[in-house]
Amino acid sequence: xxxxxxxxxxxxxxxxxxxxxxxxxxxxxxxxxxxxxxxxxxxxxxxxxxxxxxxxxxxxxxxxxxxxxxxxxxxxxxxxxxxxxxxxxxxxxxxxxxxxxxxxxxxxxxxxxxxxxxxxxxxxxxxxxxxxxxxxxxxxxxxxxxxxxxxxxxxxxxxxxxxxxxxxxxxxxxxxxxxxxxxxxxxxxxxxxxxxxxxxxxxxxxxxxxxxxxxxxxxxxxxxxxxxxxxxxx
Amino acid sequence: xxxxxxxxxxxxxxxxxxxxxxxxxxxxxxxxxxxxxxxxxxxxxxxxxxxxxxxxxxxxxxxxxxxxxxxxxxxxxxxxxxxxxxxxxxxxxxxxxxxxxxxxxxxxxxxxxxxxxxxxxxxxxxxxxxxxxxxxxxxxxxxxxxxxxxxxxxxxxxxxxxxxxxxxxxxxxxxxxxxxxxxxxxxxxxxxxxxxxxxxxxxxxxxxxxxxxxxxxxxxxxxxxxxxxxxxxxxxxxxxxxxxxxxxxxxxxxxxxxxxxxxxxxxxxxxxxxxxxxxxxxx
Numbered sequence: 001x002x003x004x005x006x007x008x009x010x011x012x013x014x015x016x017x018x019x020x021x022x023x024x025x026x027x028x029x030x031x032x033x034x035x036x037x038x039x040x041x042x043x044x045x046x047x048x049x050x051x052x053x054x055x056x057x058x059x060x061x062x063x064x065x066x067x068x069x070x071x072x073x074x075x076x077x078x079x080x081x082x083x084x085x086x087x088x089x090x091x092x093x094x095x096x097x098x099x100x101x102x103x104x105x106x107x108x109x110x111x112x113x114x115x116x117x118x119x120x121x122x123x124x125x126x127x128x129x130x131x132x133x134x135x136x137x138x139x140x141x142x143x144x145x146x147x148x149x150x151x152x153x154x155x156x157x158x159x160x161x162x163x164x165x166x167x168x169x170x171x172x173x174x175x176x177x178x179x180x181x182x183x184x185x186x187x188x189x190x191x192x193x194x195x196x197x198x199x200x201x202x203x204x205x206x207x208x209x210x211x212x213x214x215x216x217x218x219x220x221x222x223x224x225x226x227x228x229x230x231x232x233x234x
Numbered sequence: 235x236x237x238x239x240x241x242x243x244x245x246x247x248x249x250x251x252x253x254x255x256x257x258x259x260x261x262x263x264x265x266x267x268x269x270x271x272x273x274x275x276x277x278x279x280x281x282x283x284x285x286x287x288x289x290x291x292x293x294x295x296x297x298x299x300x301x302x303x304x305x306x307x308x309x310x311x312x313x314x315x316x317x318x319x320x321x322x323x324x325x326x327x328x329x330x331x332x333x334x335x336x337x338x339x340x341x342x343x344x345x346x347x348x349x350x351x352x353x354x355x356x357x358x359x360x361x362x363x364x365x366x367x368x369x370x371x372x373x374x375x376x377x378x379x380x381x382x383x384x385x386x387x388x389x390x391x392x393x394x395x396x397x398x399x400x401x402x403x404x405x406x407x408x409x410x411x412x413x414x415x416x417x418x419x420x421x422x423x424x425x426x427x428x429x430x431x432x433x434x435x436x437x438x439x440x441x442x443x444x445x446x447x448x449x450x451x452x453x454x455x456x457x458x459x460x461x462x463x464x465x466x467x468x469x470x471x472x473x474x475x476x477x478x479x480x481x482x483x484x485x486x487x488x489x490x491x492x493x494x495x496x497x498x499x500x501x502x503x504x505x506x507x508x509x510x511x512x513x514x515x516x517x
Contacts, residue, residue, distance in 0.1 A: 050403055070406045079407075086404040088397050099397050102390075103409035151409070 001026045001186055002047075002078075002155060007056035009039075009046045016042040018210040019056065024155070024203075029177075029187040031197035031218065033231065034207035040190040041083055043207070044157050047188075048080035049073040060155070075103055079153035083160045083190075085144040089133030093124050096132050096143055100150030110150070117146040138169035145176060156180060158189040162196070174200060194231040198222045206231075236364045236372075238472075238479040240437070243375035244430040246471030248448060249455030250382050250464050251426035257462030258399045258419045260319055261311060264326040266427050267449030268333035273299050273428030274435030274444060275337055278346050288351050292374070292432050299428020300421040307420035312413065330449070338442040345439035371433045378429050379468060385422070386464060395419055399462065427452070447491060454494045458501055460508025469510060473497070 002024040009017040017039045024030045032040045045051040047058055049070035058066045065073055074080075079100075087096050097117060101110040118125040121142045127135060132143055141161060148156055158177060162170040174196055181187050191197035198204055198218040206214040206227065214224065221227050248270060255263045273295045281291035310325050352366035386392040397405040398415045406412050431448070438444075455474050459466025474494045481493030501509060 048407060050406060071409045071411055074407065074409045082404060082407060086401055088400045088404070090400055091393070091396060095393060099393065099405075099408045099410075102394065147408075 001028075001061060002188070003057075003059040004043075004047070005057050005059075007043070007046060007058065008054045009042050009051055010054050011042075015054075016210055017046065020205075020207070020210075020212045022205050022212060022215070024186060024188055027181070027184060027186055028202040029181045029189065029200060031201035031204040032188065032190045032207060033192070033194045033197050033204060035231075036192070037209075038207040039210040040207055041159050044080060044082075044159050044188070044190055047073070047157065048078060050080075071103070074151055074153075077152075077154035078157065079148040079151045079155070080157045081144050081148040081159065081161065083163065085137070085140045087132040087135070087140050087143050087147070090131055092131055093128045093135070093143060096147050097150050100147035103151065113150055113152070117149055121146055137165050138172070141165060141169070141173055142176070145173075145180075149180070153185065155186045155188065158187065158191075160190055160192060162191065162193050170196070194227065195222070198227075235479075236362070236368060238475045240368050240372045240375075240475075241478065242472035242475035243372050243379065244434050244471075245451060245455055245474050246379055246468040247375055247382075247426045247430040247433075248452040249459060249467035249471045250379065251423035251430075252452040253456045253459065253462055253464060253467040254386075254395075254419055254426075255423040256456065258395055259311070259416050260322075261420075262319065262323045262326065263423070264323065264449060265306070265329040265333060266423075266452050267445035267447070268330050268337075269299055269303060269424045269427040269445075270431035270448040270452075271337060271440075271442065271445035272302060272333065273431030274348075274440040275341060275346075275431075276428070277432045277435050278341075278348050278440050282346070282348055288436075292429075295432040296378075296425050296429045299432075300425030302428075303424020304417050304421040306424070307417045311416070311420070330445070334442055334445060337445075341440075341442065343442060345441040347439050348436040350436050368437060371437055374433055375430070378426065382422070382426060383464065391415075391418060451491075451494060454498050456508075457498050458509055460510050463508065463510050466508055466510035470508075473509075 005021045006019045007017055008015060008019050020043065032043060034040055042051065046053050049068055053066055057064060060076055060078065065076060088099060097114050104110050118128060123139050124142055124146060127139065132140060135143065161173050161177060165173065177187060177189065178200055189197060198221050201218040204215065204218050204221050205212050214221065214226065252263055252266050255261055276295040276298050277291045280286045280294055281288050306329060310329060311322060314322055314325060350367050352370065356363040356365045357369060386395060394405065394410045394415055397408065398410060398412060402412060451474060455467055455470040458473055459470030474497065477493040477497045478490050482490040
């Protein structure tokens with residue numbers, strides 16, 4: 001569904017991604033793991049068009065989207081749930097969800113989808129008129145996920161969805177993501193919590209210093225010696 | 235008292251326009267006062283010289299202010315996207331100088347007056363008397379302030395503007411066309427400034443220098459209300475007008491314009507984020 005080949009991305013003169021290739025099949029949950037600063041977030045930012053690629057290709061369902069704007073990429077069905085949740089702090093929960101559906105023109109269906117998201121996340125329904133900045137971290141993450149769902153994406157990208165959340169909330173967030181996969185949406189997830197990511201994914205890529213150094217099925221990588229030592233604590 | 239309300243409402247228009255532009259685009263718009271002067275001159279031009287209906291002239295001036303704003307944004311600011319705030323500040327100072335001198339070149343330095351269709355006889359209610367024109371200006375300004383609120387808080391464009399203000403990258407992930415939002419913001423801010431000029435021009439006189447003091451006052455209002463706060467700019471406009479009237483009435487009319495700046499110095503000393511800003515926000 002999504003094919004990335006030889007993607008290079010730079011911040012100024014520094015190459016943050018040094019020519020990576022990866023592929024995601026329809027309906028899969030693919031994890032991108034690695035240490036801080038390995039280039040995982042940069043990869044997502046580049047796919048979603050916020051950070052232009054220096055070279056390489058990103059192909060979605062056979063169409064080259066490397067040079068597309070963030071707006072066009074979203075319109076083609078890739079939603080990006082950014083690191084640190086990034087909800088709009090001074091907008092209400094409902095307004096945040098509406099922003100997720102910004103490009104959609106079918107307002108009746110948008111209203112239905114919004115109600116569906118609010119039913120799925122009762123905590124948000126209770127706070128629908130509250131500004132998002134006053135929500136807890138977990139609630140903000142639910143809102144960020146709900147907002148991404150509102151664009152009706154084919155592929156959802158999650159950047160560190162568990163970051164800074166309490167352990168029981170982390171579990172909930174992973175269950176939600178698993179639910180989204182089961183409903184048929186393809187997922188690319190960046191996660192520092194390597195164990196959880198490998199446990200739930202179909203396929204995983206390990207990034208180190210801007211390159212992909214290892215890839216395989218989640219169950220294989222969990223038993224890999226290098227990964228065990230470096231990322232799973234022995 | 236009535237005077238204070240008229241000034242306050244038009245000051246609020248000026249302030250809202252400036253605070254929108256700064257809040258969303260991080261551009262310090264030194265040409266804001268010139269857009270105010272542009273509105274006043276445009277009314278003079280089409281109402282007096284071309285003989286259009288006065289109300290229609292007001293409307294056309296406001297729209298023309300918006301178009302001029304959009305042009306300034308696309309031609310002067312868009313190529314400088316991502317530039318330092320000081321750079322865009324210099325560009326806007328340049329735009330101010332060009333606009334002011336163009337006005338002087340076309341219309342000359344002599345102040346013009348705009349006649350209106352309102353009766354000369356003031357409206358007298360008990361001990362108060364107020365001219366029809368001033369009454370109209372007050373309500374028209376209030377209507378425009380309400381329209382600005384509605385636009386920002388209730389429309390899709392307004393939501394996109396607020397989202398861009400709060401988190402530009404994430405707004406673009408939602409599919410917001412940031413370039414278009416910047417253009418719309420500058421156009422709306424400019425048309426509000428032009429509206430203030432178009433409304434106040436007929437009350438006073440229209441001169442090429444009118445923009446200077448208007449710019450200074452707009453900055454004063456925005457500082458009073460807190461950067462990026464529309465509610466703050468509205469209230470700031472009224473506070474400034476109140477301070478000026480009080481200063482002119484009880485101290486000396488020569489100090490009218492100084493009162494506002496005394497107020498700013500006081501605000502900056504005691505509450506540097508502005509009177510109404512929680513933190514930086516818009517809406």
